[in-house]
Amino acid sequence: MEWETVIGLEIHAQLATKSKIFSAAATEYGAAPNTQACAIDLGLPGVLPVLNAEAVNMATKFGLAVGANVAKRSVFARKNYFYPDLPKGYQISQFELPIVERGETEVELDGDTKVIGITRAHLEEDAGKSLHEDFSGMSGIDLNRAGTPLLEIVSEPDMRSAKEAIAYMKKIHSIVRYLEICDGNMQEGSFRCDANVSVRPKGQKEFGTRAELKNLNSFRFVERAINFEVDRQIDLIESGGTVLQETRLYDADKGETRPMRSKEEANDYRYFPDPDLLPVILDDTFIESIRATLPELPDEKKHRFIKDYELSTYDAGVLTSSRELAHYYEALVKGVGSNPKLCANWMMGDLAASLNKNNLDINDSPVTADILAGMLKRIEDKTISGKIAKQVFEALWAGEGDADAIIEAKGLKQVTDSGAIEAVVDDIISNNPKQVEDYRGGKDKLFGFFVGQVMKATKGKANPAQVNELLKKKL
Amino acid sequence: MSLSKTDVEKIAHLARISLSADDIPRYAENLSNILDLVEEMNQVETAHITPMAHPLEAIARLRDDTVTETDQRVAFQNIAPQVEAGLYLVPKVIE
Numbered sequence: 001m002e003w004e005t006v007i008g009l010e011i012h013a014q015l016a017t018k019s020k021i022f023s024a025a026a027t028e029y030g031a032a033p034n035t036q037a038c039a040i041d042l043g044l045p046g047v048l049p050v051l052n053a054e055a056v057n058m059a060t061k062f063g064l065a066v067g068a069n070v071a072k073r074s075v076f077a078r079k080n081y082f083y084p085d086l087p088k089g090y091q092i093s094q095f096e097l098p099i100v101e102r103g104e105t106e107v108e109l110d111g112d113t114k115v116i117g118i119t120r121a122h123l124e125e126d127a128g129k130s131l132h133e134d135f136s137g138m139s140g141i142d143l144n145r146a147g148t149p150l151l152e153i154v155s156e157p158d159m160r161s162a163k164e165a166i167a168y169m170k171k172i173h174s175i176v177r178y179l180e181i182c183d184g185n186m187q188e189g190s191f192r193c194d195a196n197v198s199v200r201p202k203g204q205k206e207f208g209t210r211a212e213l214k215n216l217n218s219f220r221f222v223e224r225a226i227n228f229e230v231d232r233q234i235d236l237i238e239s240g241g242t243v244l245q246e247t248r249l250y251d252a253d254k255g256e257t258r259p260m261r262s263k264e265e266a267n268d269y270r271y272f273p274d275p276d277l278l279p280v281i282l283d284d285t286f287i288e289s290i291r292a293t294l295p296e297l298p299d300e301k302k303h304r305f306i307k308d309y310e311l312s313t314y315d316a317g318v319l320t321s322s323r324e325l326a327h328y329y330e331a332l333v334k335g336v337g338s339n340p341k342l343c344a345n346w347m348m349g350d351l352a353a354s355l356n357k358n359n360l361d362i363n364d365s366p367v368t369a370d371i372l373a374g375m376l377k378r379i380e381d382k383t384i385s386g387k388i389a390k391q392v393f394e395a396l397w398a399g400e401g402d403a404d405a406i407i408e409a410k411g412l413k414q415v416t417d418s419g420a421i422e423a424v425v426d427d428i429i430s431n432n433p434k435q436v437e438d439y440r441g442g443k444d445k446l447f448g449f450f451v452g453q454v455m456k457a458t459k460g461k462a463n464p465a466q467v468n469e470l471l472k473k474k475l
Numbered sequence: 476m477s478l479s480k481t482d483v484e485k486i487a488h489l490a491r492i493s494l495s496a497d498d499i500p501r502y503a504e505n506l507s508n509i510l511d512l513v514e515e516m517n518q519v520e521t522a523h524i525t526p527m528a529h530p531l532e533a534i535a536r537l538r539d540d541t542v543t544e545t546d547q548r549v550a551f552q553n554i555a556p557q558v559e560a561g562l563y564l565v566p567k568v569i570e
Contacts (some may be wrong), residue, residue, distance in 0.1 A: 017540050017542050018542055019540050019541060019542045019543075019544075020540065023544060024541065024542055024543040024544045025542065025544040026544070032561055033560065033561035034548045034551070034552070034561050034562065034563065035546040035548050036544075037548075037551075038544040038545070038547065039551075042551060044551075050536070050537075050538065051535050051537050051538065052538060052540050053537035053538060053539060053540060054540035055537075055540075057536060061498070065556075075528040080489070082491055083568070084563075084565040084568055096526075097528070131562065132568065133557055134568065135562070135564055136565055138557070138564040138565060138566060138567055139564070139566070139567050139568045140559065140562030140564055141558070141562055141563040141564070141565055142561075143563070158498045160495055168550055224555050236492050268489055269490065272527045274531065275530075277529075277535060278528075278529050278531065278533050278534055278535040278536075279522045279534055280528060280534070280535045281534040281535070282535075292562060310478070323545065384562070429555070474561045
């Protein structure tokens with residue numbers, strides 16, 4: 001039987017506020033345990049939560065960026081469950097009346113564009129952290145993270161493969177980073193994801209029973225966990241079993257999902273409006289004032305890049321995937337002053353490869369847009385060939401000076417003096433009579449041999465177009 | 476509406492309240508009475524009424540995003556039953 005996969009994602013984006021969502025304690029990552037957990041975060045008796053205005057601003061920005069309705073009235077609710085890293089015995093979240101409803105975003109996959117619906121996004125507080133190792137049979141609790149603002153972004157079950165899910169997740173990642181409402185750091189848990197996965201026979205309308213996958217803290221894990229889970233569900237059904245609605249944890253070491261023990265699972269949350277918090281009322285003036293602060297978003301930027309720089313959809317997508325990349329690219333094009341395609345090729349080729357190899361971000365690149373522009377200008381004015389440029393790039397990366405200095409010091413200037421090239425060509429022809437004879441006898445492939453010999457003799461510096469032309473004339 | 480013994484046990488567990496077996500019938504009756512009252516209220520036509528989120532006719536006041544809390548860990552951990560390395564210790568949560 002042919003099966004169809006159905007995936008919905010719940011993404012938790014930690015909002016980049018200075019203080020917590022309901023208290024004035026710091027949110028900074030990496031502080032000593034419990035030094036950023038105040039009486040409100042600890043849930044001590046008699047405290048009152050007060051909502052952070054910046055969290056509301058950020059949620060509103062997100063809502064507007066995905067074309068959603070920003071609710072004029074939203075309400076906080078208590079989600080009740082017991083766990084030691086949740087000192088109040090409930091998490092303050094939003095349930096029936098979230099701040100953001102019904103948005104959408106486009107994702108691009110293998111040249112096709114698909115719209116993914118966003119059901120809602122709501123504000124809530126994060127829980128603390130439980131450390132289970134090494135405390136003489138007890139668990140240690142760090143409540144620094146308790147009360148950190150989260151925006152939970154819930155998608156429609158619109159994705160049909162792990163690849164689509166990843167494309168959507170990367171898109172949301174890019175949007176929250178463009179908006180500067182979340183640092184997107186997955187290692188530190190600032191951007192995390194749960195996936196609801198089910199399968200159904202192709203053509204069937206009703207959804208199958210879904211499993212919720214947790215603990216997916218990298219793009220790669222999301223893809224692997226979904227693929228594992230899809231195979232597991234199909235095998236289960238085909239061998240006569242039924243899929244249980246349950247929460248499953250992804251085990252990255254084993255590459256599999258396994259059910260959470262029932263003790264870890266609590267799915268009867270008894271939500272009710274939090275009497276400590278009043279409804280949040282937003283008016284049009286506020287919403288419009290936030291709209292006015294929105295930066296150019298990834299999709300707009302991508303379309304502008306395609307139009308202004310005549311890039312392919314793919315190139316434009318890569319170069320606008322982060323604000324930093326897009327900024328570098330525009331500085332580079334401006335620096336070179338021509339040939340945006342050449343700029344794109346170098347950024348996505350040698351520069352991207354070197355950054356990857358050294359595990360660096362574009363912001364930490366030793367070759368800045370200015371420095372790279374200096375070299376691309378020399379390709380453009382034919383001082384060096386594209387091939388020699390690779391050598392120059394390596395020297396730039398190693399910090400050996402600017403492009404002109406490197407070209408000068410290493411004597412890499414392209415030879416365009418046709419007299420000089422002609423002399424070399426004549427030399428090669430007279431030194432290789434056998435090959436000349438074979439070539440003239442019809443072995444066309446030998447042409448490459450002659451080009452290679454000339455390039456070797458000129459250490460790659462001869463202008464390739466001139467070499468070709470002269471060889472054709474003389475052979 | 477009449478709650479069964481298992482309903483009461485489940486509610487007690489969710490609220491982490493320990494009930495003796497003798498208490499259960501009394502709780503079942505009291506809780507059922509409350510639900511009956513809710514059932515009565517359910518008969519009121521409310522389709523055109525915005526659900527009340529808070530008894531006060533007021534809206535949330537927001538605070539500026541500034542850090543004013545200082546580190547009070549020593550004071551808080553003085554009243555905690557057990558601490559180690561800055562962490563609050565609790566009975567092991569996963570076995």
